[in-house]
Amino acid sequence: MRAIMRKLNRHQELSPDEYQNLMGYIHHLRVHSLPSYQVFYQRYAEVLYKQYATYLPEFEYTLGDVVSLLAEKPQLLTYALQRPVQWQRFPLPYQPFLQACSLKYLKGQLFYEVVEQMAKKPETLANLPHPRNHEAVMLFEDQNPFKEPGLKAHFDRLSRFSFVTRLQSMRYLTLHKAKQDCVEVLAPDRLGGIFTNKEKSIYYYIYLTESIESKAREACALINLALYGLKTGDSHEI
Structure with a gap:
């Protein structure tokens, strides 16, 4: 591992093998030595x-987890909207992330933007697909999650949203790389997304817990805002 760090x-x-070994090392740190992971x-x-x-999450629970919590417990939205966020009012696992939002401008800026958008549209909380009751399934090309650098970490990030049941990479964009990563509604139970790394753009599917178009649109808008800062109506090109 020292050679990789150098x-x-x-x-x-x-190299691909070095990258895969590094991802395994990072996972080990997160599970077994959180202070070392923080360093x-x-x-x-x-x-x-x-x-x-x-993308590496700084904390065990992040923005996607908080969004899912607010959807399940909308009474917490009042505390999330306060400046600074009243992080002490939230369950313990969420507090490190929320405390950081109260102290760090850039992290807090996106957090407040997301919760304010949720507050402006209260129907969002009630109209998100219901939470899944199992871990999200991830499917990759050649069954290799590390074939495309960054894709596994991106899927991990998306899986924080509790309405996501399955993530599946589908194909490469062959003509050019995407100008803007984003997600779009494909069907009542499925979104399509673009992930771009250093080399290429990859198209993937996001499967939802329910097959209702209005809920798919709310989920899509929320992911676009939380991950990319895109609001409904923002233009983007794939």
Whole structure:
């Protein structure tokens, strides 16, 4: 692992095997040594995102988890809307992320934008697909989650939304890379998304817990806002 760290420090390209080993190491840190993971995050999260489009969550629970919690317990929205967010009112696992939102401008800015949008449209909370009752399933090309750098981390991020049941990579964009990653409604129970790493753009499906078009649209709008800062009506090109 030291050789991989040296490459990261020197901004040298990792081989596919090195990248996969690094992802395994990061997972081990998150599960078995959270303080060590926090140190790794501070040193390498930005590098991994810039070089490999690999998103690392800073905390165990993040924005997608909070959105799902607010959908299940809308009475907490009052505390989420306050400036700073009343993070002490939330269950313990959510508090580190929310406390950071109350202190860090950039992280808090997106959080407040999402909850304010939810407050402006109270029907969003009631009209999201219901929470799943099992872990989200992830399907990758060649059954290799690390074949495309960053895609597994992106799917992990999407799986934080409790209305997502399955994520499946489908095809590459062959003519050009996408100008803007985003998701769109394909069917009452399915969204389509674009993920772009350093090399290419990949199209994937997001399957939902319910097959109701209005709920699919609410889920789509929420993901676009939470992940990309895109509001309903924003133009984007794929």
